[in-house]
Amino acid sequence: MTADPLGPPLTRRATLSVTLNDVASLANVSPQTVSRAIRNPELVSERTVTRVQWAISTTGYVPNLAASNLASNRSKTIAAIIPTISASVFADALHGLDAVLTPHGYQLFIGATDYSIDREEELIRAFMGRRPDGLFIVGTKHTPAATLLLRKSRIPIVEAWNWTDEPIDNLVGFSNSDAIEAIVEYVVSKGYKHPTFAASLQPGDSRALDRQESFARTVARLLPGEPPRVVDSGTGVIDMDAGVRLLDIALKRHPETDVLMFASDIFAAGALLECRRRGISVPGDLAITGFGDFEISRHLLPTLTTVAVPNVEIGTRAGELLIARMSGIGEESEMVDLGFSVVARESA
Amino acid sequence: MTADPLGPPLTRRATLSVTLNDVASLANVSPQTVSRAIRNPELVSERTVTRVQWAISTTGYVPNLAASNLASNRSKTIAAIIPTISASVFADALHGLDAVLTPHGYQLFIGATDYSIDREEELIRAFMGRRPDGLFIVGTKHTPAATLLLRKSRIPIVEAWNWTDEPIDNLVGFSNSDAIEAIVEYVVSKGYKHPTFAASLQPGDSRALDRQESFARTVARLLPGEPPRVVDSGTGVIDMDAGVRLLDIALKRHPETDVLMFASDIFAAGALLECRRRGISVPGDLAITGFGDFEISRHLLPTLTTVAVPNVEIGTRAGELLIARMSGIGEESEMVDLGFSVVARESA
């Protein structure tokens, strides 16, 4: 045994946990060999590997990744920054991201900005302290300081969801503007003449703003003379109750509306169910469209016309890009447009 | 300047990033003082703090938390292990957890087990390597090895969702069995005589199993002679399509059913909408109940009778327990029963 039976003089509280050295002395090899046996067993003789594995399970050794991180300058960690965890679209993307990263041994740090770019900056700063090997972030609008932090971070970054022509590094998303344009074109082609857009403008949610502006532009182009009617619940909350409220506002303020176009399927579902309750026929009295193609949309009665967007794929493509960049394959920043599709159903 | 103008001889690649030493030499103080100025500014003179802050922003210093972790043996990190990210109930709990932890400077590691306890064990092992200061985990059934790992981890742990009499450390949840019992009691009190339970048994999902067993027990108690009818979609998937499938199976196999009791509001919503589509009157021809009290349940037509469970609160209470334990307040393990409530609406 190479271990000093008295143990080293502890000048400072130790971690109290089993270390590489403990495993090494039990296995009668150097710490270095244990390290190798764990990470590159092919460089170590079979006998030694067996002995080390025995020592590991005997001692219950769990490697300290902070030490590994510090020594190797790689954390095997990915930071993910999203507006909120409890919105299924982002949860789906995280799910996709996690599914791709886990098999490669990367672990996910998650933080929610609550749609505030100041909070986002704080989060980025805090996360950078963990020296992640890659970063996933929803959105392309950041504070100047945040953008700077990201630019000089030297790690691969994927901005997601929005489209922009000047991403910081990689971009995976689709054009919210084009998607809204497409569904407006669709309803106009169906003969609707008086569309109203219904959203809940969260300060800081640039995606919602994009959609609203795109609506106005497209109406101006396709229905000259028609005002760009927009209603806003003002709270920023995206739920079915807000959909009902938006329906009320639209009905009262813009009774001429023949198609009510919601910025989310959640709103649309709430409004649609409320219409049935009130005896408003859809699409007879009023047509309705959504955004997102949530599962409920094809189950509603009538089924909901909406825009399908690639939530999970955003996560998986982002994960693949990160993996590729972190393993040195591919040096170029990529811009991946995952597109969208108008899903024509019964409600419009 | 105390800095050596030639710099130290680099025997090994440096991180290339700004370190505490860089800030210290720019501010003309010792690294220790910089550290103090960041973490306990009240121990440092105001002038020094100002100078250090200036040096930090000049250099763009971002502390390396791996090094901090290693030196201090505290990671300011919490590990959260959930069955899947894209199930709103768990996303809601994470949201609650995150909301409580963030203000205290803790960051969240997240991993999904996909309902496999073997995968869960792997995740625990990997996460323990990061030496989290606390751990949140959904479920109380783990592999023996995982249980052992958790028991000897010396960090506060919160098991959540399920109820058990022998938690590893803390427990925050409610009794799935009691909840099912309560809603069966409710429908029986309403005069229904032929209940059928509809679930999708995911191998490894002990919560679903609990519910099913509780259903059988309660039926045996309240409706003697009545068989415990259960239908199972067999896929483990929880979505509205599965709800429709379960409806089909129940209708065909157990036409005597007067109330179809779903293990999730998602199933119930799919089935309810399908009933309307087919002209089956609810609750006239068939009553329906759900589980979870999702937002959609109070918007459906008819509104859905269900059981409300405290998703977000599970996360926030867990967060509070962890914070308390990590700051040394409270040494005792706690068991928090957050309860549930039957929400009587129109569908049953």
Place this chain on the structure above:
DNA sequence: ATGAAAGCGCTAACAC
């Protein structure tokens, strides 16, 4: 195939 030495960037302990 294995080991020895050095050091990653930070904080704890103790001095002054």
Place this chain on the structure above:
DNA sequence: GTGTTAGCGCTTTCAT
């Protein structure tokens, strides 16, 4: 109020 010293547990580099 501030500095000095000695590590935290691992990986890298270089020897053998």
